[in-house]
Amino acid sequence: NHVPERHRADRQATKRAIESGRILFGGAGLATTPVIDYRSYNDHREGGDIHMIVHQFSTRQRLINANGHADNHVMHVGGRWDFVEGQDDLGNLFRQMDSWIRAIQNDSLEADPERKVARARPSNLVDSCWDTTSEAVELIEETLQFNSASRCGQLYPSYQTPRQIAGAPLANDIVSCELKPIDLTDYGISFTTEQYQQLLAVFPEGVCDWSRGDSSGSRHQGTWNSFGPSPINKLY
Numbered sequence: 001n002h003v004p005e006r007h008r009a010d011r012q013a014t015k016r017a018i019e020s021g022r023i024l025f026g027g028a029g030l031a032t033t034p035v036i037d038y039r040s041y042n043d044h045r046e047g048g049d050i051h052m053i054v055h056q057f058s059t060r061q062r063l064i065n066a067n068g069h070a071d072n073h074v075m076h077v078g079g080r081w082d083f084v085e086g087q088d089d090l091g092n093l094f095r096q097m098d099s100w101i102r103a104i105q106n107d108s109l110e111a112d113p114e115r116k117v118a119r120a121r122p123s124n125l126v127d128s129c130w131d132t133t134s135e136a137v138e139l140i141e142e143t144l145q146f147n148s149a150s151r152c153g154q155l156y157p158s159y160q161t162p163r164q165i166a167g168a169p170l171a172n173d174i175v176s177c178e179l180k181p182i183d184l185t186d187y188g189i190s191f192t193t194e195q196y197q198q199l200l201a202v203f204p205e206g207v208c209d210w211s212r213g214d215s216s217g218s219r220h221q222g223t224w225n226s227f228g229p230s231p232i233n234k235l236y
Contacts, residue, residue, distance in 0.1 A: 009176040015216045020224035020235050023173065024059065027066030028220060032113040034100045034121065035059075036093055038076040041156045053077065053158045054172075057146040061171040071118035075144045077156045078130030080137065089130060089139075096125045129156055146170060167210045176215045177208035 017023045024030070037056050042049035056075055063070040079089035103120035110116040129152035131138040140151055146158050161172065167186075168174060182199060184191055186207075191199065226234040 011176070011216060014175045014214065015218045016236060018175070018214060018216060018218040019221040021220055021222070022224050023175065024062060025066065025220040026059075026062030026064070026070075026171075029223070030063065031067045031072070032117050033072060034097065034104065034117055035073045036076065036097055036125070037073060038079070038090070038093055040079075041077055043157070043159060052161070053156060054146065054161060054164070054170075056144075057158060058170060058172040061169070062173060065171055065173075067114065069118070071121070072114070074121070074125055075127045076129070077144065077152065078132055080130075080132065089137075096122055100125065128152075131155055166208060168208070169210060174208075174210060174214045177210055178212040178215045179206035180209040181206050 018025075021028065037059060039051070039053070039056060041053060042051050043053055056077070060070045060073050060075070063073055076089075076093065099122050100120055103122070104117055107116050107120055110119065126141050127144045128139055128141045129144065131140055131151075133155075140155075142150055142152055144150075144152055147153070147160075148158075161168070163172065164170065168177075182203060184196065222233060222235050224235070228234070
């Protein structure tokens with residue numbers, strides 16, 4: 001629920017969430033998981049919707065940050081979520097994922113798990129969006145990029161979150177930032193004395209220095225869940 005006051009993240013909760021992967025980490029197991037990120041477009045829904053398409057790009061950026069690539073990640077946007085003939089968008093993706101997993105299982109030559117997943121991906125499984133503006137639904141195959149002027153980007157525009165507007169990275173993986181003194185040159189506009197005083201009143205301790213990462217200093221350590229009875233993989 002919305003509250004009128006600014007609030008702080010609990011430091012211990014933040015630490016555990018990052019270390020355990022409850023805040024999605026792009027490395028570890030996700031680095032070797034075939035991912036088809038297929039979603040509806042809700043950014044223009046009346047009243048708003050937290051399932052904004054920007055989060056799809058945040059996931060991809062976390063993969064890139066952790067592994068140097070996102071070759072195991074395919075994005076699809078739009079479609080009608082159907083299995084019926086002529087509108088078999090969801091059914092086709094299930095078949096593609098089945099082919100992808102079988103190819104991984106059948107690859108006995110590649111020893112590196114990341115490379116195995118990447119090279120097993122079906123050649124025709126690529127980023128795509130669906131143009132449903134007319135009766136004839138069209139599949140558009142193109143690399144999906146955040147805030148793009150491409151055809152898919154125009155059909156399904158992506159928007160920044162308030163944190164990104166304040167300078168947060170696309171990966172959106174900083175829970176509680178380190179602070180720095182307010183520097184008016186960061187804003188690219190001129191402030192009146194009154195506006196500057198208002199800014200100081202809102203942020204008396206400073207503003208985010210996103211370049212310094214999360215203030216907890218935490219890094220991913222393992223999974224939040226452990227399948228015992230051995231406690232060897234149990235974090236907490």
